[in-house]
Amino acid sequence: MSKQVIVAVDHETKTITWKVIGGDLLELYDSFTIITSCDHHWTTWTFLYEKKTEDTLEPLVLLAYVLHVTKEIENHLL
Template identity: 95%
Template sequence: MGLKGKLISSVEVKCGGHLFHDILHAKTHHISNISPSKVKSFEIHEGETVDVGSIVQWTYNDDGKDKTCKQVIEAIDHETKTITWKVIGGDLLELYDSFTIISSCDHLWTTWTFLYEKKTEDTLEPLVFLAYVLHVTKEIENHLLK
Protein backbone atom coordinates (compact mmCIF):
# COMPACT_ATOMS: atom_id res chain seq x y z
CA MET A 1 0.00 0.00 0.00
CA GLY A 2 1.39 3.41 -1.00
CA LEU A 3 1.68 6.51 1.09
CA LYS A 4 0.56 8.87 -1.69
CA GLY A 5 -3.10 9.13 -2.53
CA LYS A 6 -5.66 10.96 -4.59
CA LEU A 7 -9.37 11.20 -3.83
CA ILE A 8 -11.82 12.76 -6.25
CA SER A 9 -15.49 13.40 -5.65
CA SER A 10 -17.92 15.28 -7.86
CA VAL A 11 -21.32 16.41 -6.70
CA GLU A 12 -24.10 17.99 -8.71
CA VAL A 13 -24.91 21.56 -7.70
CA LYS A 14 -28.22 22.83 -8.99
CA CYS A 15 -27.16 26.43 -8.28
CA GLY A 16 -24.53 26.27 -11.02
CA GLY A 17 -20.78 25.86 -10.75
CA HIS A 18 -20.07 29.51 -11.56
CA LEU A 19 -21.97 30.66 -8.44
CA PHE A 20 -20.24 28.07 -6.32
CA HIS A 21 -16.82 29.19 -7.60
CA ASP A 22 -17.76 32.79 -6.82
CA ILE A 23 -18.40 31.85 -3.18
CA LEU A 24 -15.06 30.01 -2.93
CA HIS A 25 -13.11 32.80 -4.60
CA ALA A 26 -14.72 36.15 -3.88
CA LYS A 27 -17.07 35.52 -0.95
CA THR A 28 -15.15 32.92 1.02
CA HIS A 29 -15.66 34.83 4.27
CA HIS A 30 -19.43 34.16 3.97
CA ILE A 31 -19.02 30.38 4.29
CA SER A 32 -18.91 30.57 8.11
CA ASN A 33 -22.35 32.25 7.98
CA ILE A 34 -23.67 29.74 5.44
CA SER A 35 -22.45 26.68 7.37
CA PRO A 36 -21.95 27.87 10.97
CA SER A 37 -22.10 24.40 12.51
CA LYS A 38 -19.18 23.26 10.34
CA VAL A 39 -17.12 26.38 9.52
CA LYS A 40 -16.29 28.61 12.48
CA SER A 41 -14.17 31.22 10.70
CA PHE A 42 -12.15 32.09 7.61
CA GLU A 43 -9.28 34.55 7.79
CA ILE A 44 -6.83 35.90 5.24
CA HIS A 45 -3.37 36.04 6.87
CA GLU A 46 -1.41 37.31 3.87
CA GLY A 47 -2.88 39.11 0.89
CA GLU A 48 -6.08 41.10 0.73
CA THR A 49 -8.27 38.64 -1.17
CA VAL A 50 -8.28 34.97 -2.11
CA ASP A 51 -5.63 35.22 -4.79
CA VAL A 52 -2.50 33.32 -5.81
CA GLY A 53 0.00 33.58 -2.97
CA SER A 54 -2.59 34.48 -0.32
CA ILE A 55 -2.34 32.60 2.97
CA VAL A 56 -5.68 31.77 4.54
CA GLN A 57 -6.84 29.89 7.61
CA TRP A 58 -10.04 28.03 8.29
CA THR A 59 -11.30 27.14 11.75
CA TYR A 60 -13.81 24.35 11.42
CA ASN A 61 -15.73 21.87 13.52
CA ASP A 62 -15.21 18.24 12.66
CA ASP A 63 -16.93 15.61 14.79
CA GLY A 64 -17.41 18.04 17.69
CA LYS A 65 -13.79 19.22 17.71
CA ASP A 66 -12.53 22.62 16.57
CA LYS A 67 -9.68 22.25 14.08
CA THR A 68 -7.64 24.56 11.87
CA CYS A 69 -6.38 24.39 8.32
CA LYS A 70 -3.86 26.96 7.08
CA GLN A 71 -3.41 27.10 3.31
CA VAL A 72 -1.59 28.97 0.58
CA ILE A 73 -3.48 29.57 -2.65
CA GLU A 74 -1.24 28.02 -5.31
CA ALA A 75 -3.35 28.59 -8.41
CA ILE A 76 -6.64 30.08 -9.58
CA ASP A 77 -8.06 29.53 -13.04
CA HIS A 78 -11.23 31.55 -13.61
CA GLU A 79 -11.86 29.94 -16.98
CA THR A 80 -12.05 26.41 -15.54
CA LYS A 81 -13.24 27.75 -12.15
CA THR A 82 -10.44 25.92 -10.33
CA ILE A 83 -8.64 26.85 -7.12
CA THR A 84 -5.64 24.96 -5.74
CA TRP A 85 -5.25 25.21 -1.95
CA LYS A 86 -2.04 23.75 -0.46
CA VAL A 87 -2.22 22.96 3.26
CA ILE A 88 0.74 24.48 5.12
CA GLY A 89 -0.45 24.17 8.71
CA GLY A 90 -3.13 22.80 10.98
CA ASP A 91 -4.67 19.49 11.98
CA LEU A 92 -4.45 17.73 8.60
CA LEU A 93 -0.66 17.87 8.73
CA GLU A 94 -0.69 15.76 11.90
CA LEU A 95 -1.68 12.79 9.69
CA TYR A 96 -0.32 13.79 6.28
CA ASP A 97 3.10 15.03 5.17
CA SER A 98 1.42 16.98 2.37
CA PHE A 99 -2.17 17.76 1.51
CA THR A 100 -3.50 19.76 -1.45
CA ILE A 101 -7.16 20.49 -2.13
CA ILE A 102 -8.33 21.37 -5.62
CA SER A 103 -11.84 22.74 -6.06
CA SER A 104 -13.24 22.94 -9.56
CA CYS A 105 -16.67 23.85 -10.81
CA ASP A 106 -18.37 23.53 -14.14
CA HIS A 107 -21.94 24.08 -15.29
CA LEU A 108 -23.69 21.76 -12.80
CA TRP A 109 -20.85 20.01 -10.96
CA THR A 110 -18.42 20.82 -8.20
CA THR A 111 -15.42 18.52 -7.96
CA TRP A 112 -13.08 18.17 -5.00
CA THR A 113 -9.68 16.56 -5.48
CA PHE A 114 -7.43 15.71 -2.54
CA LEU A 115 -3.76 14.98 -3.22
CA TYR A 116 -1.98 13.76 -0.10
CA GLU A 117 0.92 11.83 1.31
CA LYS A 118 0.26 9.90 4.50
CA LYS A 119 2.81 9.98 7.33
CA THR A 120 2.51 6.22 7.85
CA GLU A 121 1.01 3.20 6.11
CA ASP A 122 -1.53 2.96 8.96
CA THR A 123 -2.96 6.44 8.34
CA LEU A 124 -6.48 6.21 6.96
CA GLU A 125 -7.50 7.78 3.68
CA PRO A 126 -9.13 11.20 4.29
CA LEU A 127 -12.67 9.93 3.61
CA VAL A 128 -14.11 11.56 6.75
CA PHE A 129 -12.68 14.93 5.69
CA LEU A 130 -14.07 14.41 2.18
CA ALA A 131 -17.53 13.75 3.65
CA TYR A 132 -17.14 16.95 5.69
CA VAL A 133 -16.28 19.01 2.57
CA LEU A 134 -19.22 17.50 0.66
CA HIS A 135 -21.56 18.39 3.54
CA VAL A 136 -20.39 22.02 3.43
CA THR A 137 -20.77 21.95 -0.38
CA LYS A 138 -24.44 20.98 -0.01
CA GLU A 139 -25.00 23.71 2.59
CA ILE A 140 -23.52 26.29 0.20
CA GLU A 141 -25.72 24.97 -2.60
CA ASN A 142 -28.83 25.23 -0.40
CA HIS A 143 -27.89 28.81 0.49
CA LEU A 144 -27.44 29.74 -3.17
CA LEU A 145 -30.79 28.19 -4.12
CA LYS A 146 -32.74 30.33 -1.61
Protein backbone atom coordinates in the same frame (compact mmCIF):
# COMPACT_ATOMS: atom_id res chain seq x y z
CA MET B 1 -7.74 22.60 11.95
CA SER B 2 -5.50 23.45 9.08
CA LYS B 3 -3.74 26.42 7.62
CA GLN B 4 -3.80 26.71 3.84
CA VAL B 5 -2.43 28.97 1.18
CA ILE B 6 -3.95 29.44 -2.28
CA VAL B 7 -1.29 28.42 -4.78
CA ALA B 8 -3.25 28.76 -8.03
CA VAL B 9 -6.43 30.26 -9.40
CA ASP B 10 -7.39 29.47 -12.98
CA HIS B 11 -10.33 31.60 -14.11
CA GLU B 12 -10.53 29.86 -17.46
CA THR B 13 -11.07 26.38 -15.99
CA LYS B 14 -12.66 27.74 -12.79
CA THR B 15 -10.15 25.92 -10.60
CA ILE B 16 -8.65 26.86 -7.23
CA THR B 17 -5.73 24.98 -5.67
CA TRP B 18 -4.91 25.17 -1.96
CA LYS B 19 -1.88 23.72 -0.23
CA VAL B 20 -2.03 22.86 3.47
CA ILE B 21 0.95 24.45 5.22
CA GLY B 22 0.11 23.75 8.87
CA GLY B 23 -2.31 22.23 11.32
CA ASP B 24 -3.71 18.83 12.22
CA LEU B 25 -3.67 17.44 8.68
CA LEU B 26 0.10 17.64 8.47
CA GLU B 27 0.38 15.49 11.61
CA LEU B 28 -1.10 12.62 9.56
CA TYR B 29 0.07 13.47 6.04
CA ASP B 30 3.41 14.60 4.63
CA SER B 31 1.62 16.80 2.10
CA PHE B 32 -2.00 17.72 1.44
CA THR B 33 -3.37 19.69 -1.52
CA ILE B 34 -7.01 20.50 -2.24
CA ILE B 35 -8.25 21.34 -5.72
CA THR B 36 -11.76 22.60 -6.46
CA SER B 37 -13.21 23.07 -9.90
CA CYS B 38 -16.63 24.14 -11.07
CA ASP B 39 -18.30 23.29 -14.34
CA HIS B 40 -21.80 24.62 -14.81
CA HIS B 41 -23.82 22.61 -12.24
CA TRP B 42 -20.98 20.48 -10.86
CA THR B 43 -18.31 21.07 -8.26
CA THR B 44 -15.39 18.69 -8.06
CA TRP B 45 -13.17 18.42 -4.98
CA THR B 46 -9.84 16.62 -5.34
CA PHE B 47 -7.60 15.74 -2.41
CA LEU B 48 -3.96 14.97 -3.18
CA TYR B 49 -2.11 13.70 -0.14
CA GLU B 50 0.84 11.61 0.93
CA LYS B 51 0.39 9.50 4.05
CA LYS B 52 3.11 9.51 6.69
CA THR B 53 2.56 5.78 7.31
CA GLU B 54 0.62 2.99 5.64
CA ASP B 55 -1.60 2.79 8.74
CA THR B 56 -2.84 6.37 8.28
CA LEU B 57 -6.54 6.41 7.40
CA GLU B 58 -7.99 8.06 4.33
CA PRO B 59 -9.31 11.61 5.00
CA LEU B 60 -12.97 10.51 4.97
CA VAL B 61 -14.01 12.88 7.79
CA LEU B 62 -12.73 15.83 5.76
CA LEU B 63 -14.50 14.48 2.68
CA ALA B 64 -17.79 14.22 4.62
CA TYR B 65 -17.36 17.79 5.86
CA VAL B 66 -16.71 19.12 2.35
CA LEU B 67 -19.76 17.25 1.05
CA HIS B 68 -21.90 18.75 3.84
CA VAL B 69 -20.66 22.29 3.14
CA THR B 70 -21.24 21.87 -0.60
CA LYS B 71 -24.81 20.71 0.01
CA GLU B 72 -25.46 23.63 2.36
CA ILE B 73 -24.20 26.08 -0.25
CA GLU B 74 -26.40 24.42 -2.87
CA ASN B 75 -29.46 24.68 -0.59
CA HIS B 76 -28.72 28.34 0.04
CA LEU B 77 -28.39 29.11 -3.67
CA LEU B 78 -31.55 27.26 -4.62
